[in-house]
Amino acid sequence: MSDKKLTLNDIARLSGVGKSTVSLVINNSEKVKKATREHVEAIIKQYGYTPSKAAQALRSQREKIIGVVVTRLDSASENRAIRAILPHIYQQEYDAILMESLLDPKLLEGHLHVLEQRNVEGVILFGFSGVNKKIIKNWKNKLVLIASALPDFASVIYDNAGAVKLLMEKMKNDGHRNVSYIGVTSNDITTGSTRYQTYLTYCEKFGYRPTAALGDLSYQSGYDLAKEILTPETSALICASDTIALGAIKYIKEQGWEIKVGSIGSTPLMTFLQPDVISVRLGYQEAGLKASQLLMDMLRGEKTHEHVIIPCAIQ
Amino acid sequence: MSDKKLTLNDIARLSGVGKSTVSLVINNSEKVKKATREHVEAIIKQYGYTPSKAAQALRSQREKIIGVVVTRLDSASENRAIRAILPHIYQQEYDAILMESLLDPKLLEGHLHVLEQRNVEGVILFGFSGVNKKIIKNWKNKLVLIASALPDFASVIYDNAGAVKLLMEKMKNDGHRNVSYIGVTSNDITTGSTRYQTYLTYCEKFGYRPTAALGDLSYQSGYDLAKEILTPETSALICASDTIALGAIKYIKEQGWEIKVGSIGSTPLMTFLQPDVISVRLGYQEAGLKASQLLMDMLRGEKTHEHVIIPCAIQ
């Protein structure tokens, strides 16, 4: 533990081979005799040698770092995705730089600029409405979008339409005929409008009269919009997120109404506080893992861009 | 944007000076004539040159990376601290590697090992009961503990005693004589026992009969322990965290009781859902910022270790 760092040179001397042989071993090249490789690997393990990232980066001109830009660190959904992303990245011997966009395109642009300057190899970006092709144009083939999609860029998106469909069908099967909706406009256009449109589509299909309101992702917005659109006749409510649902439920309880609530997210908090809410889980962990796998494939040149949809399910 | 990266050499040529002069300018050395420095800086800005991290690291043998190990990514309190830490680290031209210990000493040990191998310069570690001197012994003078303290290591801790004191005094002033307590054992010994002990101390001081239970930080634990110790006679309850409080409140509401709840944390969720809860904010952001400032000072050799207590306040 106290010995100074060993170098590739030391390992070469200790195992009686040349530097380049050791280098080949490290990089899993096929061009080393099996006996030699095993001997060198034994020495490496014995002395606990690890190649210097700095030297590798300098020599190869690649930094082995992935930038991860979330919209909010305290978003429960993004948190779960990050939990899958970080270990996967570390496991691939990459480092991760985590940043927060706060849904601000200017801030995002700054972050991407920093990442570019640091020679970061790839980026995983949680989308929002301010993300456009221009901002990320320098990252073709080395950026994966999560939760929103853009032509020519890889993306992993949630099955927003499927989630609303599940909820609408469930409500219908449970006999609800008066189903309202509270969603979002501002977060991510795709997410927001897909969910809303799907709600409208199913209203029409089922012959329901749509009653909807759109706001932001906060508890307060859920509360305010609930006050605006709910009536004693409302029998069910679908919310675009758990935070909105918690806000709406607060209002519903204050009124003493009985309204069945369905929500997209399925956070532990919701499951605990309101177990009778119908929760759809979008698959955040799966999305995170998928995104980092996809990015790694792209960096290896095994894929260009690709669009993945993560399936959802009622909890 | 499309030009290949400039090197220090290019800048030297372009500004008609030697490489080392440029190096000195980059590193803000005092030993450069003002005119020369300004000229070189102008060229640097004009061409948008940024020094190669890899080369700097290789040459100087320092990686300019800080490891940040939280207990849980989805902890609201740690989240707020991270929000202060990351920007501060990036701003100092450092990178941050974020990891999650999940309160598991083995996992933490693995993470610290990885960080050591990557030549990470310093670590900010969110403490829990499994953290001991042995695990972090290799990090003397380059590690700052948050939320717990250990001799010979720098730490930034919350004013746990002060928080409970504030709550107890407030309850007393509001006329409550039957004040229960729900806390934690498992998370962090210091945090858990300090808060509990302070509760006991003030019970004695005020002549109250203590009624307390200790569990973990989950909603469920709060709920279960509430069921265990609360009675219709209980007039107030102090909870060691917002999550516990939310669990306890659920039980209280189910019983239809009127119990004044005080809690430590002051998360937006709590403020929204239960505005009448008395919340003490511990100063997470301040703690995060303080910790990274302290670490930077230590890395610069300006400080060795130091213990900082962040003041708390009723929201």
Place this chain on the structure above:
DNA sequence: CTGTTAGCGCCTTCAA
């Protein structure tokens, strides 16, 4: 105060 020089640890030709 500024230029010259010699590596930091590794990967990549090029020979052998």
Place this chain on the structure above:
DNA sequence: TTGAAGGCGCTAACAG
């Protein structure tokens, strides 16, 4: 299949 040599971009002596 393996060894030797050169250089990635930068910093830190040491001269001037």
